[in-house]
Amino acid sequence: MTIVLVMAVTSFSFAQKNEIKAIEKALKNSNYADAKSAASAAQGLIGNMDDKSKAKFYYLKAQALYANGNGSDADIDEAITSLENLKDLESKMGKLKYTQKANEMTTGMVNTFLTKANEAFTKKDYKVAAKRFEKVYRMSPKDTLYLYYAASSAVSEPDYETALDYYIELKNLGYNGAEMNYYATNVETGEEENFSDKASRDFSVKAKLHKLPREKKSASKTAEIVKNIALIYVSQGENEKALGAMADARKENPDDIGLLLSEANVYLKMGNRERFKELMEEATEKDPNNAELQYNLGVLAAEGGNSEEAIKYYEKAVAINPNYVDAYTNIAVVILDGEAKIVEEMNALGTSKADNIKYDELKEKRTKVYEKAIPYLEKALELKNTNIDAARTLMNIYSALGETAKFKEMRTKVEAMEASANGN
Template sequence: MNVKKAIVFSLLVAAGTTTFAQSGNLRKAKTALQKFEELKSAGSAELGKSNLDAAKEAIDLAVAHDKTKEDPDTWTVYALVNANLAATNNTPEAAKAAQDGISKATALDKDGKHAENIKVAGQILGQFNFNQGVAAWEKQDFKTAYGSFSDALTFLPGDTTLTYYAGLAAIQNQDYPNAIEKYKLLIPAKEFSSHKAVMVDLPKLYLSAKDTASAIEYAAQAAEAYPNDNDAAVQNIELNLIVGNEAKVVSDIENQIAKDGNNKSLYYYLGIAQSAANNNDKAIEAYKKAVAIDPNYSDANRNAAATIINGVRDQLNALNEDKSLSNTDYNTRVSALKEQIKEALPYLEKVVELNPTDSDALRSLKGYYDFQQDEAKSAEIQARIDAAN
């Protein structure tokens, strides 16, 4: 964030020539301020403090003088002097005086002759507020930091760095509405170095504010703006899965897998999406690929087992409802289902291995052995359930 220097003193002096004849104090203030600016430009602002103090003393007299107190030139210099005092001495009182000076000068400057110097005063005041915000941030006073950064934006509107810092401060303060407001201002600023981070984080802010619909909307925008970014793509997928839009993102997940084929989470998400679309075989295949990448991926093992078991359960329910089957046919088909469900066992056992006291996993494992009519194993697992409880 660069603040423009007060480079128009030749114009400022020329605009005030009639006033010079009326008041030596305004002339003194301008001369002292210009000397301070010269030293500041040379990197010696500390050496120029006496000039700045002299400018302050003179301009205070000028704003009280009947002949100069309604002159925009007087208030412009007053704003510049106090803005520099605030920045140099870190004094909020001078910052308030500078802000008052800017307001007064702006109101009096009907023909805009002092507009550029008024703008410079505002830029210096913006830098002061920015520095105040940084100091508050370092103390982890994020509420004050947000206020200071926002105040700086009053004088430096559209500054992307300031806007971003204000948003970050609001996030740290868990002030999600203001964080969202600041981040949304940055959406059009595609050249901003942190633009991608803003786009990816904005949906998270909406989630924190419990606005899932907007989170999904802006997640889609992020994925569209950065189609090759894994974080943006995965976030869009995850949010749609959360709200039940599984079928909608099957192709998105497959496209992302084509770019990142070793991402176990993507195969897990694909399994969820395919299962929701009633494509159980494809879901099981996806979960298996996730487990192949990470054998200890508990959720993928759990879902693989559950999908297999649920498929067998549905077939068993259909058999139980089919009154046309003979006992022989029924028993034959049940035996086939007992073989089919064996595919789930290694995944169930892995879940229990990873989570020995997981009562849901233990009950599922007991149910498996009950179906296989393995009384000894069923009793063993029941004992583990009892111990876990």
Template sequence: MKIRLLLLFMLSFSVSVFSQKKELKTAEKSLKKEKYTEALEQLKVVDPMLADMDAKLKEKYYYIKAKALRGDGKNWKNDKPAARAYKELIEFEKENNLKKYLKEAEAELQKYVQKFAASGSKFYKEKNYKNASFQFETVYALSSRDTSFLDNAALSAFLDKDYDKSIRIYKKLLELGYTGIATQYRAKSAINGEYMYFSSQKEMNNQVVLKAATNPEVYQTESRAGDVVKNIALSYIAKGDEQGALKAIGEAKKLYPNDYTLIISEANIYYKLGDNEKFLEGLRKAIELRPDDPLLFYNVGVLTLEQGYIEESIKAFEKAIELKPDYADAYNNIGVAILEKTKPIIEEMNENLSNFKKYDELNEKQKVVYKEALPYFEKTLELKPQNENTLSTLVGLYELLEMYDKQKEMKARLDAL
């Protein structure tokens, strides 16, 4: 009885192997005839038998599948499934110590990796960040050693305002221990002295030997780990998740305790949460870090002006001008900040429309503020003679101050633009 059962099993196994070989041969014939859809349909018959196949038949199955999906290479919709199929073939061969199709498969996969990378770069340059992120993430999915493309995918998602995706990818980079540190090879062109970058030291050395390049260098790029943590925080900020942002900023500040962007961002969040003390504390810390940076003082001025701290904003803009005397935007914003002082005066005027004496007093008080602001707008125009907004502001101020000749002059200059 046992002999009979064994015999039946062997017969069954033989029939199964024969069937697998037959179907694979049929699919292979279709592939050779470039009937790619037929080959894929025939492989579907083999799918249920895959678990029982021996390694060499499976190897052939994965190869036919990859080639059939690739087809003539003209249908871009097949690129991703074909690339995945080649990756699957490579992984299977390596796991089973097989090499029959390995070289070809690796070459084909590399072509797809380069294609998706180039496509991602093209989309990025076109500011099509959604597709750029998708393509860069695909590069990493196909070639996990290319973690820098995952970094590109996260940045593209951020620029596409898909903050959940950027957070997800940046967190994945942290889990992978990504640093972004890479070895770079560069030398100066013998023709124009500009830097030329190479993919390997051998390639660079060849150009030096040929005297096409000089001053060869091998150097390491700086770590991106801190920037990744920082970008998670910025994604939470952009998303409007204040608590998530504060938590992420706390993590980022462990690596970058004196990072200006983080400190300013944290300060702004505290303002939104109603914590003015921590808001101003953050701004003071930023100034400590960059006491000679006019842009920092300008940004502090903008933030404090937006939050209603008029005197603090004027001081910040004045400091920006002290450090950069031709800072037109800082002059303009001092004028804007001074004009903010007219708001309570105008409100009081509206409450005293029938009290002519009081109204006239307030009107004169308002003119004093306009006169105080006027020189800053005039200085802005001196530095930016074609600025339409400044010209419009001056037209209005000269009218309010009854300086009609100056108003006429500004109006003519505005009309001439």
């Protein structure tokens, strides 16, 4: 029995070595299909391998499955697991013979998949991009930015179920995406430039190639992540979960204006316009010099039919930011909103003397509406000379007012804009 047992153990040992050699030989010849088959065969013998052989097997198996970047998604997942098993095993052994090689291999895998992820994103193949970015993150868990990219890609697909999983994972990891940016002004061009790291920036400043160094931390992505979680819940009809996600986030960050606005957007998505307005007003109190907040309240008031309130908010927006084109345009839109009713009344009149008098009164009223709107449209066009909607509206107003010279001038501008838009 002892002789039989020894022969059996020896047989297993030879089988293990032969299978591992088969993987090595196939890899040497870049024959990844054979290497994968040999790894599969060796997998059945792993229970009888010693730790040294197991470590080597895990490393070779990962190489076979990775196939120099050509492995399937399932194979890559298995390769990542094999490398993790290797690192855990050698860590327990206290001998890192293959771990360094595994780290180098992981770096290569990360670079390969990052390139593929970027290529897919550029081609707008967001589904593939999301999976590739996730792979990069799984291979290098410290780089949580790539899980954020995976979530953003999934949203762009759109694949909200997958995006939700990624966003929840990011939230649980405490990811906020805030990074320190390093700036300095180019001495030759006078343009401020962003450096990849502090050392590079400081070196360039020391070499007198740049001056005026400064540092600024980028905005946190926490509000965006929580908002997207909430909006996905809303799209799924899970309103309570949506509000719960927002409440938890705001409890942790009560002064975060981004989270406040995100909660407002969730209520708007749910159709609760009153609560949306309340939160927007709260946001303007916290940030009174934010032109965009005032503008959004103007939009809300205009949609609710409150013209005077809408104009008040739009005017606050331009008072804060005199170059806010959309605010000027929307003021004109609100003013001109009453024109249709005036024209309807004019068209309903008869030919009696009383009707003619009424017609002239309405015509004068319409003229005043036009005259009130003109300065805002002209300002919008001045700030953005490609604003074709403002130009067309001005052209039609000048025509209605009988201002022929201005009408012809504006018509020429409109025709030039249309030609430019059509590539002529």
